[in-house]
Amino acid sequence: MRLKLLTKALAVAAVAMPLTTAVADAAELTIPGTIYRTGPYAPNGIPWANGIADYYAMLNERDGGIEGTKINYVECETAYNTKQGVECYENTKGIGSGALVYQPMSTGITYQLIPKATEDKIPVFSMGYGRTSAANGKVFPYVFNMPATYWDQASVFVKYAGEKEGGMDKLKGKKIALVYHNSAYGKEPIRTLEELSKKHGFELMLLAVDHPGQEQKATWLQIRRERPDWVFMWGWGVMNQVAIKEASSIRYPMDHFIGVWWSGSENDVTPAGEDAHGYLSATFHASGDNFRAHDDIKKFVYDKGKGHGDRDRIGEVLYNRGIVAAMWTSEAIRNAMRIHNTKNPTGEQVRDGFESLNVDAKRLAVLGLEGFTYPLQVTCENHTGPGKVALQQWDAKKGEWSLVTDFYSSDRDVIDKLIAEDSMAYAKENNITPRTCN
Amino acid sequence: MLFFLETVISGLMAGVMYSLVALGFVLIFKASGIFNFAQGVFALFAGLALYDFISEDGWFYDLFGFALPVWLGIIATMGVMVIVAWLVERLVLRHLVNQEPIILFMSTIGLAYFLEGVGDILFGSDVKPLDIGLPQGASDYLLDNYNLYVEKLEVVAAVVAAVLVIVLAIFFQKTRIGRALRAVADDHQAALSVGISLRTIWVIVWSVSGFVALVAGIMWGSKSGIQFSLSLIALKALPVLILGGFTSVPGAIIGGLIIGVGEKVAEVYAGPFVGGAIENWFAYMLALVFLLIRPQGLFGEKIIERV
Incomplete structure (x- = not known):
């Protein structure tokens, strides 16, 4: 009996060994995902993480990865906790031949990773979140926050309010x-809004809501008393749902209630039911699944039972x-592979890929x-790109978002x-000499 | 003046919602001397189970092809909470009889993580909008006629809390089981020596606490949907308990009302001068002041230990 087991074990080892060696030898593109599928912010973290994972899985299944090199997407759970996020970074940066890029999925984690990743020469892609001034590529060579920042959004919200009031002077x-x-x-947006309030002469009222935001009665009592003409919201998770319900109450x-793009998903409006009808939020991409990339995800990932979420x-x-996050990331890696003519790029080379990213309308069609989304070009100086923002509105009867503006600058x-x-x-503060970009 | 009244009423109503969570803590502490850190997760778990029974999104519907009516769903969820209570006694508490309170407390921290994980696996992490027919939004009558803003759901919560307190007070003071519960709370070994079954009592009290958690889960879930942040409402109950006393049912209610009003008045009137978001901070500061003056809380039992 024992001999039989030993023989089986040896046979398994004999079969597995060449495979293991083959895996170790083959070039792989390691992309860690510091995601959160647990904790109070999981309802938002899950669909976001699923979109990223499914897109990479689709590239692997359909194209054999990026430029023929498989993507090794490694998820690490942070529970939207900054300390756990840093731990994830330390645990995953050395996987394979090294992590190529991080998407922290949290502004708190991004702030912590900026000095670490810069030191390790690994790009941090905080898409539409994180430190706004990281837009300056001369000071933050490894941080990218395209396609727009919180400050862009704050500015666009004010622009929209001005337009609706009949002109910026009416603010x-x-x-x-x-x-x-x-x-x-x-x-993040406070500084910009303070500047814009000075410029346009509106009064700014700041109302902080503590984590997680389950109870906001005092905040909305103040809004009821002061009756501001517009309310902007920088919320996340349960804070959004409660705020929308309180606003309706x-x-x-x-x-006249506009949320940042982290306050504008189905999760945020559904619990408020009909009351959320007409609520506005920022966006930089479309909703819905009527794109060819979605069809490919269904065909190459879900039909094979490899999907990460519900179809x-x-x-x-x-x-x-x-x-969209996975698309820009994979395009940056593709760029890096082409520029440096390698199947196994390093983090530093992927940084070059990001800095020469140019996903125009033609390329979007190919993808x-x-x-x-809108065409995007990133440069060495400008890590944000176009900084454009559109507004979408929730139709509670149809249960869908629709764009109600063009993309504003x-x-x-x-x-x-x-x-x-x-x-x-x-x-x-950090004794950094800004680099020159040629 | 009207605005001040609104602030106070909102504070009272919010306080009632905190009290619903605090009540669960009090029940278990009163009957077994255990500070149940998992009480917030109990509320979440009960809410998740209820949603699963009554909605067409859950695995109950997938298995049987129909969803339960709300009243039956509540009964079924209560059944789940009794099973959870039985399992807690069987797998956790039974092995920790006569251990130090801190050991029992630590075990409830583990229980909280475990239940949260099980809830995640069983029911998923999505936001589940709970609609069992409770009124939502502001009272139109008060708003239109008196320009007074009062949430209908919170009024219902206040009525439910009042009924709960009366029922629990009768249960503890007038019934045989209630007296047995208090005996166990005073001294495990003495209770055992007079023939009270510690195990049965624990199952009963954790079940009752599960029922209170279900009520809290329903109220908070109707407010913001059932989601995992619900487990954090336990943190809102802590200052309430410190203020009201860990062993007093009326204390949980009075403590909740004081905390609710205190934090709302502080946030609205003092918040703007110090950058806002002082609600949570204020509640704990108030609790800290009470700890210094009256460590046992307003209605808690004074413990005198002779050395």
């Missing part, structure tokens, strides 16, 4: 409230955000994402000045 004397998650993330007009949830806002005069100030202050 003078108006009151705008910012309801924000009391964290590094939630505080005090009869605040939903079409009928493909196309939700946060799922699509995962797709099966025609009209999914932000107020560059204000934003660029703030980015320069903040990034140079960071450089001074």
Whole structure:
């Protein structure tokens, strides 16, 4: 009996050994995913993580990876906890021939990874979140926050409010409230809004909501008393759902309530039911699953039983955000492989890939994402790209989001000045000599 | 003045919601001397189970092809909570009889993580909008006629809490099991020596606590949907318990009301001067002040230990 078991074990080892060696020898593109499928923010973290994982799985199944090299996508659970995020980074950066890029999926984690990843020469792609002034590629060579920042969004919200009021000059004397998650993330837009309030003469009212935001009565009582003309929200998780319900309870007009793009998914509006009708939020990509890339995900991933989530949830806002994040990341890696003529790029080379990223309308069409998002070009100096933001509105009756504006450009005069100030202050604090970009 | 009244009413109503969670802590502490850190997760778990029974999204529907009506769903969820209570006694508490309170407390921390994980695996992490027909939104009558903002759901919660307190008070004071529960709380070994079955009592008290958790889960779930952040409401109950006392059912209610009103008034009137978001901080500060003046809380039992 024992001999039989030993023979079996040896046979298994004999079969497995060459495979193991083959895996170790083959070039692999290691992309760690610091995701959160557990904890209070899981309802938003899951569809986002699924979009990323499914897109990479589709590339592996359909194209054999990127430029013929398989992607090794390694998820690490952070529970949206900064400490766990840093631990994930330390545990995954050495996998295979080294991690190529990190998407921290949290502003808190991004802030912690900026110095570490810069030291390790691994790009950090904080897509539409994280430190806004990382847009300055001369000071933050390894951090990318395209396609737009929190400051762009704050500026576009003010622009939209001005347009609806009948012109930017009509904002003078108006009151705008910012309801924000009391964290590094939630505080990001304050500086820009303060500048814009000085420029346009509106009064800014700041209302912080503590994590997780399950109870916000005091916040909305203040809004009821002050009756601001517009309410902007920088929320995440349960904070969004509670805020939308509270706004509806005090009869605040939903079409004057605008959420950042992390406050604009199906999860945020569904619990409020009909009351959420008309609520606005920012976005930089389409929702829905009527793109060729989605068809490919269904065909090459879900039909083979390799999907990471529910098939009928493909196309939700946060799922699509995962797709766009994975698409830009894989394009940057593809660029790096082409520029450096290698199948096994390093983090430093992927940084070059990001800095020469140019996903135009033609390329989007090739990728099966025609009209999914706007064309994007990143340079050595500008790690944000176009900084454009559109607004979408929730139709509770149809249960869908629809774009209600074009993609607005932000107020560059204000934003660029703030980015320069903040990034140079960071450089001074950390003894960084800004590099030159040629 | 009207706004101040609104703030106070909102505080009272929020306080009632905190009390619903605090009640579960009190019950277990009162009857077994255990501070059950998992009480918030109990509320979450009960909410998840209820949603699964009554919705067409859950595995109950997948298995049987129909969803239960709300009343039957509540009964079925209560059944689940009794099973959980039985398992807790069988797998955790039974092995820790006569251990130090800190050991029992630590075991409930483990229980919280375990139940959260099981809930995640069984029911998924999505937000589950719970609609069992409770009224939602502000009272139109009060808003239109008196410009007074009062949430209908919170009024229902206040009524439910009042009924719960009366029922629990009768249960503890007037019934045989209630007296046995109090005996166990006073001294495990003495209770055993007079023939009270510790195991049965523990199952009963954890089941009752599971019922309170279900009520809390329903109220909080109707407010914001059933989701994993619900487990964090336990943190809201802590200052309530410190204030009201760990062993007093009325204390949990009064403590909740004081904390609710205190934090809302502080946030609305003092918050703007110090950058806001002082609600949580204020509740704990208030609790800390009470700890210094009256460690046993407003209605808690004073423990005198002679050395």
